[in-house]
Amino acid sequence: MRVAVVGFGQTPFKTKRKDKTHPEIVFEAINSALEHAGLELKDIEAVVYGCMDPFDGIYCPERWDSTACGLEKPIMKISTGGTTGMTTALAAHEHVASGLFDLVMAVCVQRVGECVDAQPVLNTAVDPIYERHSGLGAIHIAAFQATAYMAKYGATEEDLAWVSVKDHKNALKNPYAHIKMDVGVDDVLNSKVVCSPLKLLECCPRSDGAAAVIFASEDLAKKIRDNPAWVVAETTISDSYYLGDRLSFAEWDSLAIAGRRLFRDAGIENPAKDIDVAELYSAFTIQEILELEALGFAEKGRGKDFAREGVTFIDGDMPTNPSGGVLCTNPIGATGLVRFGEAALQVMGEAANQVDGAEVALSHAWGGTLQFHTLAVLSSNKKLG
Amino acid sequence: MKIGIVGVGFSEFGIHREPFYNVAFTAAKRALEDAGIDRGEVDSFILGGYDNLGVGRTISNMYAAPAAGAYLRHEIRVSDDALFALPLALMRLKSRSDVTMLLAFGHSSETPVELVELQSLDPFFHRPLNLTLPAFFAMQSYAYRERYNVEEEKLAEVVVRMRDNGSENPLAFLKDKVKVEDVMNSEFVSYPLRKLEMAEWCDGCVALILAEETIARRISDNIVWVDGVGWSVENYYFDREFHKLPFVTKSAEMAFRMARKDRKGVEALEICDLTADHHCMILEALGFAEEGRGWEYNGDVNSSGGALCTNAYGSTGAFLLANLAMRIRKGEVSCGLVQSMSGYAQRSCTAILEG
Numbered sequence: 059m060r061v062a063v064v065g066f067g068q069t070p071f072k073t074k075r076k077d078k079t080h081p082e083i084v085f086e087a088i089n090s091a092l093e094h095a096g097l098e099l100k101d102i103e104a105v106v107y108g109c110m111d112p113f114d115g116i117y118c119p120e121r122w123d124s125t126a127c128g129l130e131k132p133i134m135k136i137s138t139g140g141t142t143g144m145t146t147a148l149a150a151h152e153h154v155a156s157g158l159f160d161l162v163m164a165v166c167v168q169r170v171g172e173c174v175d176a177q178p179v180l181n182t183a184v185d186p187i188y189e190r191h192s193g194l195g196a197i198h199i200a201a202f203q204a205t206a207y208m209a210k211y212g213a214t215e216e217d218l219a220w221v222s223v224k225d226h227k228n229a230l231k232n233p234y235a236h237i238k239m240d241v242g243v244d245d246v247l248n249s250k251v252v253c254s255p256l257k258l259l260e261c262c263p264r265s266d267g268a269a270a271v272i273f274a275s276e277d278l279a280k281k282i283r284d285n286p287a288w289v290v291a292e293t294t295i296s297d298s299y300y301l302g303d304r305l306s307f308a309e310w311d312s313l314a315i316a317g318r319r320l321f322r323d324a325g326i327e328n329p330a331k332d333i334d335v336a337e338l339y340s341a342f343t344i345q346e347i348l349e350l351e352a353l354g355f356a357e358k359g360r361g362k363d364f365a366r367e368g369v370t371f372i373d374g375d376m377p378t379n380p381s382g383g384v385l386c387t388n389p390i391g392a393t394g395l396v397r398f399g400e401a402a403l404q405v406m407g408e409a410a411n412q413v414d415g416a417e418v419a420l421s422h423a424w425g426g427t428l429q430f431h432t433l434a435v436l437s438s439n440k441k442l443g
Numbered sequence: 444m445k446i447g448i449v450g451v452g453f454s455e456f457g458i459h460r461e462p463f464y465n466v467a468f469t470a471a472k473r474a475l476e477d478a479g480i481d482r483g484e485v486d487s488f489i490l491g492g493y494d495n496l497g498v499g500r501t502i503s504n505m506y507a508a509p510a511a512g513a514y515l516r517h518e519i520r521v522s523d524d525a526l527f528a529l530p531l532a533l534m535r536l537k538s539r540s541d542v543t544m545l546l547a548f549g550h551s552s553e554t555p556v557e558l559v560e561l562q563s564l565d566p567f568f569h570r571p572l573n574l575t576l577p578a579f580f581a582m583q584s585y586a587y588r589e590r591y592n593v594e595e596e597k598l599a600e601v602v603v604r605m606r607d608n609g610s611e612n613p614l615a616f617l618k619d620k621v622k623v624e625d626v627m628n629s630e631f632v633s634y635p636l637r638k639l640e641m642a643e644w645c646d647g648c649v650a651l652i653l654a655e656e657t658i659a660r661r662i663s664d665n666i667v668w669v670d671g672v673g674w675s676v677e678n679y680y681f682d683r684e685f686h687k688l689p690f691v692t693k694s695a696e697m698a699f700r701m702a703r704k705d706r707k708g709v710e711a712l713e714i715c716d717l718t719a720d721h722h723c724m725i726l727e728a729l730g731f732a733e734e735g736r737g738w739e740y741n742g743d744v745n746s747s748g749g750a751l752c753t754n755a756y757g758s759t760g761a762f763l764l765a766n767l768a769m770r771i772r773k774g775e776v777s778c779g780l781v782q783s784m785s786g787y788a789q790r791s792c793t794a795i796l797e798g
Contacts, residue, residue, distance in 0.1 A: 115562075129678055132676070149531055156535075296509070
């Protein structure tokens, strides 16, 4: 059964949302999505909810937040680390694709501003015997990637800085983005080192906020709007547990495998040609470069040149993260759903920072210690393959 | 399209001190062996279990997914009692999977569950009350007993029956029989609930192999079909009627509707009796007993011993599901209902199985 996105809503993202409670933030995103779709909450048959609880100072927040989702509806909670937003979207997609429901909402929220420091929380995910004592968190892992890639392919700090420049320029056009700064390469290079070689302006923020996406079955989608975003293909992949078991930090081979499966399902032979825009989970500058290469948008060792050469800018041949991406907005458990929703807006032709003529978009999230990837291709109805 | 269970694997249920991925691996391996298939034949993995405070670490599917065999495969975790993962497995199979593994994991010994559950209460109205899960369950028990004049002895008899059942189940955590006097003389946890009237936390994993009908028939000639699933949510706030569980009714209605069946066809029940009072209230909510009379139900309920004998926080619902599936496979019953719930008696999931 064909499934489409018919509504997307998000809250403005900030370091700390002091003005609203957990369910009130959820409610804000839900209302925004309903308004976009021209629907009411009573129209929604089921809800899939995503959050990474440990940051928010409340355990199993879906219980409290169910008060914002419509109490009469079946609600399912998904949590898979950084991929949570995307896996929540995929689970909501399954609700409709299975034929069990016609109209389902995915909603994700994060209130990471409640947490003093996210990195020690993330450290509890790794094995307590072999890896936890090393203090591993997301930043350190990305620094491994940057170091390995720079050593192997000769990338410079300036190459990485250009990714930050591009994302920050894009975020200026996104009314919901958290970090809005017009930065140049020198600003990035002169920002303080967080974990060598990564500097502050190369690292994602922590954001409070929520997002919601409404999925509909084919007939209903056509009735709801004339420009639905069709879900062409989706996939997830789960790698081994231990970070030390990764074959290389200079390549993201698990993403390459997932991408190959995704494109096969979507009927895409040449992703660089067939995909018009990508919302990638690039929480650190180096990750966009690795993602471009793993997904076949750039040859190995060439991803480092893309931002500097303008390829990934909004008017380039392969625009990435026109929303400003994760580098400018990161409500961790909702970040993936923001990627998905922004990709949907692009193929609907309604994004705040619209890529001209975008018909096919890719959205991506990664999670764990580089362990998980979730991917989807959305289309305005362009025939692929 | 029908979806069937073709393999079941249990770990031991108890307090596990070894690395928990080994426990998950045991259940997954046994399920694959039971189905007679290789890991490579499973295309999707749906995990069910808690996260962070509930198992002592965040992103718990990081260690559970590889143990299930999900290496380089599709995998999503439902963060709840694992019976809530069954609907997602079912939907995945209906939309695009041939063979899916549902891995349920519960590792409550890592964490003080009562304190953890307290953190699920909103920080404004409920958390300051310090109302722990046992205290809340006790409020429900009090309301139930008062409303229907249910004698403590009747509830003790429920416990005795369930512990008798558990003593016959080699998979159960608590296998010792108890007498009515034992129950009634056991210490109060929170008035009026006594220790033996409440489920005791343990650890354990269950894996089930599910397949789409045509594939299922190639894998097994003894398939247990999942005819219907339903899940529901109750008002989060405590302005509810404590003596009944309407959300359980709702989840059952959804499952019956999907299965196109009614209660008459159900021969056996596996229900999540976290307390003796819940045992009665769930039977009543499911429509198998009149209000206030659940204690006298003498039908086929919790032959596994139920949650009162095995309650691995996170995998309890899947334990009940797998036990019912095994009975259907053995031909002891042809159709059964399994129910689980989570939170402060807020969420319920129900499934109808048939041989």
